[in-house]
Amino acid sequence: MSLVIAFVVLLTSLGATPTNPYPIDILIDKDHCLKNVIEVENIEANIAVEKMIEAAENDGIVISINSSFRDVPIQKELYKEDKANVAKIYCTEHHLAGVCDMAYPGHPPYHDSVQNKAIWKWLPVNAHKYGFVISYPEKHCPEWPKSNRIIAACGVDYKWEPWHIRYVGKKLAKKIFDAGYLDPDTKVIPQDFYVSYRVYYNNYSPAQPMQISFQYAIAHLFP
Numbered sequence: 405m406s407l408v409i410a411f412v413v414l415l416t417s418l419g420a421t422p423t424n425p426y427p428i429d430i431l432i433d434k435d436h437c438l439k440n441v442i443e444v445e446n447i448e449a450n451i452a453v454e455k456m457i458e459a460a461e462n463d464g465i466v467i468s469i470n471s472s473f474r475d476v477p478i479q480k481e482l483y484k485e486d487k488a489n490v491a492k493i494y495c496t497e498h499h500l501a502g503v504c505d506m507a508y509p510g511h512p513p514y515h516d517s518v519q520n521k522a523i524w525k526w527l528p529v530n531a532h533k534y535g536f537v538i539s540y541p542e543k544h545c546p547e548w549p550k551s552n553r554i555i556a557a558c559g560v561d562y563k564w565e566p567w568h569i570r571y572v573g574k575k576l577a578k579k580i581f582d583a584g585y586l587d588p589d590t591k592v593i594p595q596d597f598y599v600s601y602r603v604y605y606n607n608y609s610p611a612q613p614m615q616i617s618f619q620y621a622i623a624h625l626f627p
């Protein structure tokens with residue numbers, strides 16, 4: 405195998421491609437914000453979400469996508485409206501393709517509508533079969549559900565969002581599922597399985613996705 409082919413195979417296996425520079429397992433949270441946002445399609449995720457919605461329907465559960473990719477102006481607007489509950493620009497998974505908030509059609513994705521509750525039960529059991537994880541799973545905490553905000557004492561740094569799913573591919577989704585991330589008594593969360601590399605936050609340039617992907621690949625090989 406030539407070096408070039410080996411390199412392309414390596415990048416593909418990491419989920420980074422010239423058109424989708426963000427690796428599938430990139431960590432994004434309030435401490436790991438992006439420098440740029442590029443709207444790219446994740447065809448694989450689009451197909452997977454359609455399949456998942458169909459499977460839910462076969463089980464008698466109606467699910468729709470309430471929100472998905474958000475560009476910077478949209479996120480800025482949402483943040484302005486609700487600073488307590490919405491992530492700042494560049495720091496939300498909604499800047500990635502393949503991230504969706506799910507809900508019953510016409511219902512906002514709130515915790516306690518009856519129609520949504522059936523979805524919150526179906527999604528955790530089934531999402532990984534289609535390559536998705538619940539990014540912010542429920543964790544037991546004496547303060548919940550009274551307070552669902554960031555509670556360091558409970559070992560989590562987010563509020564429970566049963567509607568927010570992220571496509572990470574079937575392999576990684578299964579790994580996270582098998583690790584027991586849905587057990588409210590464990591501290592296992594999907595973010596434990598993601599990677600953050602300085603190159604993505606400090607040096608990312610949309611004009612040079614392959615170069616950055618190469619740096620990412622090297623970092624991935626020699627963490």
Ligand SMILES: [Zn+2]
Pocket residue numbers: 498504505567568569
């Ligand atoms: Zn969300």
